[in-house]
Each structure stands twice: as structure tokens, then as C-alpha cells.
Amino acid sequence: MIEAKLQQLRNLFQEMERALIAYSGGVDSTLVAKVAYDVLGDRAIAITAVSPSLMPEELDAAQLQAAEIGIKHELVETHEMDNPNYTSNPVNRCYFCKSELHDTLKPIAHERGYPYVVDGVNADDLQDYRPGIQAAKERGARSPLAETGISKLEVREISRLLGLSWWDKPAQPCLSSRFPYGEAIDLGKLQRVGRAEIYLRNMGYKNLRVRSQADTARIELPPEDIKNFVRDIDLLELTAKFQDLGFMFVTLDLEGYRSGKLNRVLQQSY
Known part of the structure; x- marks a missing residue:
């Protein structure tokens, strides 16, 4: 079952041909980056958004993981803290965060010829209150893990299967x-x-x-x-x-x- 879903994930990236990964360094987006790189090589790139809501230690870990994978990794600043719709912390705060993220990444993807921006949303995330998912969808982002029905537990199982040392890394949301x-x-x-x-x-x-x-x-x-x-x-x-x-x-x-x-x-x- 796990091997079959992993193959589906690989097939999905093969169909994409090129992909820009919204890469936070969490176990979900790191698995996406790993499989994308295995399939696409230098036709995949991981970009991490740097903002006050990301601790330097988490950024360091993301850089180390990307280096271990081998994928090209870049940083870009986002400015959600400049938006009072975000800093006032309403119940849909994540919508404004993800809007800023994808409004930043989408032009980069377009300029460099990447047809897709992909994220680390998994199948379980679709069952929770995640207003940021809607913001990503509105901007045309894709979620390979969710599309292939891969749950959080399966993300960890596949990561361990692939020999990723961070397969059991605790979740670290914003x-x-x-x-x-x-x-x-x-x-x-x-x-x-x-x-x-x-x-x-x-x-x-x-x-x-x-x-x-x-x-x-x-x-x-x-x-x-x-x-x-x-x-x-x-x-x-x-x-x-x-x-x-x-x-x-x-x-x-x-x-x-x-x-x-x-x-x-x-x-x-x-």
C-alpha cells in the first residue's frame, strides 16, 4: 500500500515535468521535495519563506535537509507581518499567511518556467480547519500528498522507507x-x-x-x-x-x- 502510494507520487511529479516546492522544512514538504528531486532532478527547486514566524533554528534544519536531499534550495522573504489582517490574528489568519506565501512564489515560478507550485498539504490536513489551503488553491497551487491520499502517518512511513533521518521530526507549525x-x-x-x-x-x-x-x-x-x-x-x-x-x-x-x-x-x- 505504502509503496503503491509512493509510486503514485512519483508518477505525479513525472507528469508535472517541472515543479517549485513551497518548502518549510517540515516532514511533509521535505518528503515532497525529496520525491520531486528524485524524479525531476534539477527541474525541481525548493524555496523557503523566511519571516518572523520561522525560527532561525528551523531554517537551519530546513537547509541541512535540503542539502542532504540534494535539491536546489533558495530563500525568499515574505511580509505577512505587514498585513493587519494577519497580525490581528483572526480565525482565518492562515488564509492571509498562505496568500502572502503563494503571491510571492507564483511569480517566481512563472518567471522561471515552473508550471506548478506545490506544497506539503497531506490528506489529513483536508479534514482540519485550514483556511490557508483555500488561499493556496485560489492561486493554483497543488498538493501532491493530498492528491495521492497520503496521510500524516504515511508521510512518516514513506520518509522512513526512503531513509530520511528526519522521518519522526515533530510537527512545527507557524x-x-x-x-x-x-x-x-x-x-x-x-x-x-x-x-x-x-x-x-x-x-x-x-x-x-x-x-x-x-x-x-x-x-x-x-x-x-x-x-x-x-x-x-x-x-x-x-x-x-x-x-x-x-x-x-x-x-x-x-x-x-x-x-x-x-x-x-x-x-x-x-
Whole structure:
């Protein structure tokens, strides 16, 4: 089954002949870049959007992965932070982010003769609230993983099958997703929450979120890690670090980490 879907993915790129990949460095877009390069060689290019919502460490990882794949990799600046429709953090914030991304990439693809801009949207993403998907579709972007029915779990399975060392890399969505809808986003807030997450990752906690609401940080960890975290971590030292970053209060979410938890407010509205 996995091998068949991988072949479908390869066939799709063969039909495209040339492709520009919107490459974030996450496991999804990196698999797309890998397969595109395997099929198309130098007729595929990966471009990463650089903005305040991408931490330097994530950019470094994306560059290392692209180099390991062998695909040509370029950086381009995006300016979603200049758009008040984005920084005001409405429920469709991602629409404006992806609009900026694809409004930047589409002209590049056109100028260089790439008929397609492709992204890393997978089949599971289509079942979630993702307004950015609509923005990409409106601009003619394609989603090879979704088109071939490849789920998030299958992305990881195929990545492992291909020998990609980052097959189990935790998901790292845009830092703006750490804030409740309606709370305005600025550069300082993005850097604060990003540094807090890097601090915890450097302590060995990889699958986590630091949610930010006003001056409060809420740490989310997998439920099975919570007990050991409380037992092993110097909580006073951690609190002092977070306060140095600009938070006033530091809390631990006892329910544990769940992707898209802030979208619950949307479900309660219907």
C-alpha cells in the first residue's frame, strides 16, 4: 500500500515535468521535495519563506535537509507581518499567511518556467480547519500528498522507507498558531514563544507547545511526559528563564499536548 502510494507520487511529479516546492522544512514538504528531486532532478527547486514566524533554528534544519536531499534550495522573504489582517490574528489568519506565501512564489515560478507550485498539504490536513489551503488553491497551487491520499502517518512511513533521518521530526507549525484567536501578534511575542520552545527542546522535550496568552505561558507536553517533567525539571529555574523571556506567569497544561487545541473555540461557536 505504502509503496503503491509512493509510486503514485512519483508518477505525479513525472507528469508535472517541472515543479517549485513551497518548502518549510517540515516532514511533509521535505518528503515532497525529496520525491520531486528524485524524479525531476534539477527541474525541481525548493524555496523557503523566511519571516518572523520561522525560527532561525528551523531554517537551519530546513537547509541541512535540503542539502542532504540534494535539491536546489533558495530563500525568499515574505511580509505577512505587514498585513493587519494577519497580525490581528483572526480565525482565518492562515488564509492571509498562505496568500502572502503563494503571491510571492507564483511569480517566481512563472518567471522561471515552473508550471506548478506545490506544497506539503497531506490528506489529513483536508479534514482540519485550514483556511490557508483555500488561499493556496485560489492561486493554483497543488498538493501532491493530498492528491495521492497520503496521510500524516504515511508521510512518516514513506520518509522512513526512503531513509530520511528526519522521518519522526515533530510537527512545527507557524509560531503564530501558539496564540488564541483575537490576540494581536507582533515580532516580540513570536520570538518570546519561539525561544521558550527551543529552551525546552534543548532539555530533551521534542514534542511540545508553548501556548501564549497575554503574559502567561502554558506548556503542553504529551500526557505521558508530564509526571516526569514535574519530577525532574527545576521548576524555579524554568520559571525564571521564561520570565527572562518576557512571560509573567508559567503554567503546565494537565490535559497534555494536542495539535490544534486552540481550534476548540471554533467548534464551540457552532
